[in-house]
Amino acid sequence: xxxxxxxxxxxxxxxxxxxxxxxxxxxxxxxxxxxxxxxxxxxxxxxxxxxxxxxxxxxxxxxxxxxxxxxxxxxxxxxxxxxxxxxxxxxxxxxxxxxxxxxxxxxxxxxxxxx
Amino acid sequence: xxxxxxxxxxxxxxxxxxxxxxxxxxxxxxxxxxxxxxxxxxxxxxxxxxxxxxxxxxxxxxxxxxxxxxxxxxxxxxxxxxxxxxxxxxxxxxxxxxxxxxxxxxxxxxxx
Numbered sequence: 001x002x003x004x005x006x007x008x009x010x011x012x013x014x015x016x017x018x019x020x021x022x023x024x025x026x027x028x029x030x031x032x033x034x035x036x037x038x039x040x041x042x043x044x045x046x047x048x049x050x051x052x053x054x055x056x057x058x059x060x061x062x063x064x065x066x067x068x069x070x071x072x073x074x075x076x077x078x079x080x081x082x083x084x085x086x087x088x089x090x091x092x093x094x095x096x097x098x099x100x101x102x103x104x105x106x107x108x109x110x111x112x113x114x115x
Numbered sequence: 116x117x118x119x120x121x122x123x124x125x126x127x128x129x130x131x132x133x134x135x136x137x138x139x140x141x142x143x144x145x146x147x148x149x150x151x152x153x154x155x156x157x158x159x160x161x162x163x164x165x166x167x168x169x170x171x172x173x174x175x176x177x178x179x180x181x182x183x184x185x186x187x188x189x190x191x192x193x194x195x196x197x198x199x200x201x202x203x204x205x206x207x208x209x210x211x212x213x214x215x216x217x218x219x220x221x222x223x224x225x226x227x
Contacts, residue, residue: 034214034215042219043217043219043220044159044204046215093159103147104161106159106160106161107158
């Protein structure tokens, strides 16, 4: 149980275009999901907390107009990288938890390359 | 504020060696503690967890004990395998909807 599915696993896009990444909790409901960004050989940086039915909470330094988050249902959160540039190339990972006793489950990540 | 500090890597060991990766934390209240593992090109997988003092988490031969007196959660394995090569992250959280705070990660290389 406690599976988080993330799609796509890899995407290559041209500069200036937008890319949407989906994060789904397959067998539990998640009122809160988290979006992380990971640079090569570095730890995960929390970008934002996605809240079902309300606005996302962004960490300091993360541009909310650049990284649009929509948490429209209890099982789906989406991250849209708008007007992507090469510096947005990174590994993006989402996570959610079915409850405090289970810990957090992570998606398999999305490798975004902007060319 | 809350933070996690883990030993710098990379750590290189021979197969069947004993492994310790140190992790200490700073947190208010009573956090839950986790070790996550990340294999190349993949997301994070929960390796083990402990939710209260003196709890021992264990999985796949790995163990870690929640030590409140030393604010530590060191990861150990008695005999490592080449397949254990990965990046290991120590982390804490204070509740279901509270964000996870990660350490910087420790890259582990196991040589055959």
